[in-house]
Amino acid sequence: MVSRVELFALIRRDARVEGLSVRALAERHGVHRRTVRHALGSAVPPPRKAPARSSPVTGPLRAAMDEMLQADLNAPRKQRHTAHRIWEGLVDEHDATIAYRTVSKYVAARRPQIVLEARNRAGVMDGFVPQTHLPGQDAEVDFAEVWVNVGGVDTKCFLFTLRMSFSGKAIHRVYSSQGQEAFFAGHVAAFTELGGVPAGDIRYDNLSSAVRRVCFGRSRVETDRWVLFKSAYGVTSFYCMPGKEGAHEKGGVEGEGGRFRRRWFVPVPKIADISGLAGINDKLAAADHAEDARHIDQRVTTIGQNFALETPLLAALPVDEFDIALTTTPRVDRYARITVRQALYSVPARLIGQTVRAKLDAEELVVFHGSTEVARHPRMTTKGGQHLVLDHYLEVLAGKPGALRGATALVHARQKGWFTATHDAFWAATRAKHGDQAGTRLLIEVLLLHRRMAHAHVIAGIRVTLEAGSVSPDVVAIEARKHAAAAGEPSTELPRPQRSRSKVVSLPDRRRDAELPPDARPAPSVEAYDQLLSNPSRKGNVS
Template sequence: MVSRVELFALIRRDARVEGLSVRALADRHGVHRRTVRQALGSAVPPPRKTPARSSPVTGPLREAMDEILRADLDAPRKQRHTAHRIWERLVDEHDAEIAYRTVSKYVARRRPEILLEARNRAGVMDGFVPQTHLPGQDAEVDFAEVWVNVGGVDTKCFLFTLRMSFSGKAIHRVYSSQGQEAFFAGHVAAFTELGGVPAGEIRYDNLSSAVRRVCFGRSRVETEKWVLFKSAYGVTSFYCMPGKEGAHEKGGVEGEGGRFRRRWFVPVPKIADISGLAGINDRLAAADHAEDARHIDQRTATIGQDFALEAPLLAALPVDEFDIALTTTPRVDRYARITVRQALYSVPARLIGQTVRAKLDAEELVVLHGSAEVARHPRLTTKGGQHLVLDHYLEVLAGKPGALRGATALVHARQKGWFTATHDAFWAAARAKHGDQAGTRLLIEVLLLHRRMAHAHVIAGIRVTLEAGSVSPDVVAIEARKHAAAAGSTAGDVEVEPPGPQRSRSKVVSLPERRRDSDLPPDSRPAPSVAAYDQLLSNTPKKGNAS
């Protein structure tokens, strides 16, 4: 079939070569004379007219749907009409007999048109303006959500990103929250990795970690600690406009978070517990170095090559280190716990009723009493969450052994693998031999050994003791020392004999068993006697004759 362009070319050629009339050309090509005149007038066929089709169902409802879509422009983003909700309103309010698919197709086509009309009326035109950034000057900061498998459970974490505007060099760190401590820790890690501080402005969203109140325009009331941090590091902040209006003002880091997440967090990383985020951050530091070989857009130089130009232009790091930790002075409750950021942490029971000092950073809580550290916990991000250490309650449990079975700290110790099946075996054997209370106290004595001996050595001591049929904590301590000596290490303040020749693991035996051993030489010593002391009895004055 000949296209309209080819048809017009044939008509024009026949007219030019053979000089045929309009009627003759129309007869030869089987077209209307109007088409011939169009071909002779222009080599380009005129566009076909799209016939106006009537919409008997949609037509009367178009204005109603347009009003709903226009009203959505001023409605909250999460409370705007879906196509299904518009269809429901048409049916309820207009008694319309219209299919949902018809409404859906109309809304999908009409919604962007109405948005464009509104922007045109406001004098706003969509598009992007290329930007030029000076080396070593500007940067952008943002948090992005990432998922990490923690102990078999997918957990939401937060990826901190600081991106240099000139080179595109970005530093990434992942934290369990996006609180102020993580905000500061990300900056410190980024500045340390870059070797300096951006000399110009750093662009931010209106994060609560930095901004206490958003005022008119770009005026902000900043948090006191953020002001101190900025002063210490010489940071100049620039706050973007809230919402979508200001998203383009730091578009580089907005896209960087998603790109980096797809590249380095797929598949989802797996860690045993939240403390494993430190290992992920080590891998992210290596990933940041690998990214130096990447090209951005159509640049001929790599990120690393561009950053080499701006690294000498960064402002110097401060001489004194800024303490980013949140310091509080909570009081220890009767359950030997303190509350920090709506989470509960245990401390040694001897501190019940006293005030301690807690320092909370991005991933860890350190508890001090005076100048001595008394507890260390991973940071919790769940409101009302608890992290309890069994060792903190041993003195209390020694007086209340019945409380051990249902202790929350014991549940946590089992989950973390600190309280093992070997402990359970010792506990069961001790209760079977001495009863519940006495057997539990023996277990607590064994648990106290962990304070001055390595965990593996105590476990080894328990196993040897059980094999010998004993449940004595003293035997466990002796066997733990032997295991430490065989391993060539010391256990706390316990003295260990110098390592001697390699020996097999010793067996705990009783004295009667040793006497029956056939390979021992016969004992020729006389049986012990107390006859020599009988003379003392004859010299003892009788009762009543004492002078």
């Protein structure tokens, strides 16, 4: 079948070569004379006219549907009419007999037209204006969601990105939350990596880490700590309009988060626990350097070459380091826990009822009593989450050994791999020989050894002791020191803690209890010392 373009070409050729009339050309090609005249007038066929079709069902209802769609122009985005809601309104309010598919097709085609008509009436054209950014001036900041496999569980984390607008140089760091501490830590890491601070505006969403209240237009009430941070680093903030209206105002970093996630977070990274994010961030720093060789926006020069032009134009870093950690002074409850940002953390039980000082940064909580560090925890990001350390409860458990079996801290210690199967084997052996309470107290004495000896050395000491048929904590300590000496490592790092309230018994008593392995050595003798006597006749008569 000949296309219209080919048909017009044939008609024009026959008219040019053979000089046929319009009637003859129409008869030869089997078309109307009007088509021949169109072909002789232009080589390009005119567009076909769409036939006007009647809509006996949709026609009377178009005004009602248009009215609903026009009302959506001023309605909140999440409370606008869907095609299904419009169909329900037509059926209920207008007693219409119309298929949902018919309404859906009309709404899909008509809604963009109504939006365009409203913009035309307002004199607003839809489009984008190319921007030129000066070197070393502007930057954009945003968080993007990423998934990291933490201990076999896919966990949502947050990718902080600061992107220079001129060169496209971007710094990325991943955190377990997008709280204010992570927001500050990302800035510090970015400024340190860049070697300076953007001298112009840095564009932001209305993040709660920076903005306490959104006012009219671009006016914002900022948080106090964000104001202090900006003052310390000389940051000038620019806030985008809320919602979709402001998304294009920092389109560079919006697209960068997704691109970087697809490039460097596929496949999903795997770490043993949340502290492994530090290792991921080291890899991200290397990835940022590798990105310097990339070309963007069809530029001839690379990101690294363009950033070299920006480096000398950045503002200098502050001389004094800004403390980004949140400092609080919580009180220790009767469970030896403190509450920071709606999460619970354990501290040594001796501090129950006292006030401590807690410093929370992006990934870690450090607790001080006076000037002494007493606890260190990974940051918890879930409301009501707990991170309890078994060592903090040992003194309490020495007096209440029955509480160990169901202790939450013991559950956490098993999950972290600190309380091992070797500990369980020793616990089972002590309970079998001495009963639940006395056996648990012996286990607690062994757990106290971890405070001054390396974990691996204590585990090795427990294994040797069990192989010898003993359950004595003293034997565990001796064997742990032997293992440390064989490894060439110091066995003791801290002073020996005070022994718990266990009964003190003599060595012969313990031997009678068969807790120590049998001693096959001969009994001690003083015969070798007789030669020291000045008068041999007084042998054996020394008073």
